[in-house]
Amino acid sequence: xxxxxxxxxxxxxxxxxxxxxxxxxxxxxxxxxxxxxxxxxxxxxxxxxxxxxxxxxxxxxxxxxxxxxxxxxxxxxxxxxxxxxxxxxxxxxxxxxxxxxxxxxxxxxxxxxxxxxxxxxxxxxxxxxxxxxxxxxxxxxxxxxxxxxxxxxxxxxxxxxxxxxxxxxxxxxxxxxxxxxxxxxxxxxxxxxxxxxxxxxxxxxxxxxxxxxxxxxxxxxxxxxxxxxxxxxxxxxxxxxxxxxxxxxxxxxxxxxxxxxxxxxxxxxxxxxxxxxxxxxxxxxxxxxxxxxxxxxxxxxxxxxxxxxxxxxxxxxxxxxxxxxxxxxxxxxxxxxxxxxxxxxxxxxxxxxxxxxxxxxxxxx
Numbered sequence: 001x002x003x004x005x006x007x008x009x010x011x012x013x014x015x016x017x018x019x020x021x022x023x024x025x026x027x028x029x030x031x032x033x034x035x036x037x038x039x040x041x042x043x044x045x046x047x048x049x050x051x052x053x054x055x056x057x058x059x060x061x062x063x064x065x066x067x068x069x070x071x072x073x074x075x076x077x078x079x080x081x082x083x084x085x086x087x088x089x090x091x092x093x094x095x096x097x098x099x100x101x102x103x104x105x106x107x108x109x110x111x112x113x114x115x116x117x118x119x120x121x122x123x124x125x126x127x128x129x130x131x132x133x134x135x136x137x138x139x140x141x142x143x144x145x146x147x148x149x150x151x152x153x154x155x156x157x158x159x160x161x162x163x164x165x166x167x168x169x170x171x172x173x174x175x176x177x178x179x180x181x182x183x184x185x186x187x188x189x190x191x192x193x194x195x196x197x198x199x200x201x202x203x204x205x206x207x208x209x210x211x212x213x214x215x216x217x218x219x220x221x222x223x224x225x226x227x228x229x230x231x232x233x234x235x236x237x238x239x240x241x242x243x244x245x246x247x248x249x250x251x252x253x254x255x256x257x258x259x260x261x262x263x264x265x266x267x268x269x270x271x272x273x274x275x276x277x278x279x280x281x282x283x284x285x286x287x288x289x290x291x292x293x294x295x296x297x298x299x300x301x302x303x304x305x306x307x308x309x310x311x312x313x314x315x316x317x318x319x320x321x322x323x324x325x326x327x328x329x330x331x332x333x334x335x336x337x338x339x340x341x342x343x344x345x346x347x348x349x350x351x352x353x354x355x356x357x358x359x360x361x362x363x364x365x
Contacts, residue, residue, distance in 0.1 A: 004046035005130075005161060011042065012159065012355070013128035021358040024155040026065055027092025030101050032319055034154050035331050036359040044096055047161055050074060058167050059119065064096025064160040071095055075167055083111040083168045087251050096160045102152025105250040106202035106217070109272065109287035115151035117166045123150065123158035126351030134164065149346065155357040156365070157350040171201075171219035173226070176242045177234035179214040183207070183285065184276050186214040190288040191273055193232070199224045204249055205285040206256050212282075217246060249286070252293075256284050260295050264320050266304050268292040270313030277307045293318075305333060330363060 015022050021039030031037060045065040052061040055078045062071055068088055075081050085105025086098040099121070104113045120134025134147035150160060181189070186205040193200060199220030206213060216234065218225045229236055248254045257265065268277070272289040280300055283292040296304060298321060308315040314333040335343060347354070347365050354365065 008042065008044070008047070008159070008161075009124060009128050009130070012124050012126070015355045016126055016128060016353045019353050020355065022355050023360075024096075024100070024159050024357055026094030026097040027067070027090065029088060029090035029093040030097055030103075032089075033101060033103075033331075034357075034360040035363055038358045038360070039355070042159070044159065044161075045094065047096075051162065052164075055080060058169075059164060060167055061162060061164040062095045063162050064094060064099075066095045067091075068093040068095055068098055076170075079170050080167045081170050082117065082165070084108055084114055084117060085250050086114060089251055095163055099151055099160060099163055100153060100155045106204065106246055106286055107219075109203075109290055110201045111168075113151075115148045118147050118151055119164040119166055121147045121150050121160055121164070122162040123160050125158045126353050126355055130161070131158075154361045156361045157346060158356065171199075171221075173218075173220060173222040173224075174201075174239060175218045175225050175229050176237040176239065176246075177216045177218070177229065177232055178237055179216070179234045180212065181214055182212050183282060186212075186285065187274075187276065187289045189214070194272065194288055198228045198232070200288070202246065203286065203288050206254075207282040208256060215242075215245075254284075257293070260319075262321055263295040263297055264300075265318045266294040266296055267316045267318040268294060268304065268308045268313055269316070270308055270311050274311040274313065277311065279304070279307060308333075332362065335362070 012022065022042040023037055023039040024044060025031075025041045026044050047063040047065040049066060050060065050062045050071065052059075053074065054060075058080070060071065060075065068086065069091060072082065085107050087103050087105055099114060099118060102114050118134070120132065122130065122132045125131055150157060179186070179189075183205055190203055199218045200216070201219035202217040204215045216232070218228050245254065252265070268283070269291060270277070270289075272287070274289060277283075277292065279294050280296045280303070281294070283294045285292050294304060301317065305315045316333070317331045343362070344365060358365075
């Protein structure tokens with residue numbers, strides 16, 4: 001055990017004994033996300049480094065404080081990647097923060113989410129005990145679901161120290177097609193294409209200055225991508241020119257996001273087949289219709305939650321106006337009683353003193 005980990009363990013045990021809350025923090029790139037920031041900062045960046053990488057096995061293990069950029073650069077050297085394209089929101093993003101936030105980028109609807117690539121984790125629970133779940137191969141299912149529990153838990157169940165991930169080779173070919181069409185037509189086309197053997201990878205529909213446009217990214221074998229381009233039509237984009245735009249989309253830095261002004265940014269997660277929703281203004285649509293970003297003024301929360309719920313989805317106040325709004329409404333949809341009970345039981349088991357990221361996921365735990 002290295003000295004940095006021992007120091008963190010000692011601090012967790014002291015906090016558990018006193019009941020003092022700790023705020024787990026890596027690069028701080030996602031400090032805007034979640035309910036509240038409470039407690040003294042517990043810096044995990046000393047827990048850095050790639051501990052194991054087997055390119056032929058498509059598995060990598062990294063400590064939680066490892067910069068995400070460092071991991072992605074290492075994978076790129078071997079022609080591999082994290083296919084779910086985790087948003088970074090800044091140069092300080094870490095592997096632990098990627099898993100704790102559970103956010104995925106433009107390709108999520110086609111390749112899966114963060115949790116689909118987590119093979120195993122090592123973590124400190126609220127008693128300062130070091131626990132290991134899962135493994136480094138897909139067939140190792142012992143504790144596999146426990147590993148997945150940590151994805152999107154926002155650090156409320158434990159402090160991640162090390163994570164094993166499945167990686168994939170970079171696709172041999174890529175192309176982006178541009179179509180001028182309304183939101184309803186784009187949703188209809190995406191649903192129709194989704195039922196065909198096409199190498200769909202990502203999509204983005206946006207009404208930019210009155211010009212409603214669908215961008216469709218294809219990835220796969222050269223022959224499959226070329227055939228799809230001929231079948232689908234549209235205007236093929238210069239790949240070198242459009243690639244940075246997909247990166248901007250991944251990190252919510254496209255002009256559409258930058259033009260938010262005084263409005264909040266909401267994230268609606270809905271079924272891909274959901275129709276055009278009754279929203280304050282046209283959204284930016286990703287994930288073939290399943291993710292819809294909405295810019296809305298304060299006071300529109302209930303309207304957005306109702307619109308998402310009406311089609312079986314959820315609404316999250318992703319970025320509130322101002323650095324961190326103190327408004328009373330929750331960032332996430334309230335849990336239904338059965339799920340609320342499960343969350344509380346898990347919190348009690350993993351963090352009985354309630355010291356980790358108190359109030360970050362829900363106001364009272």
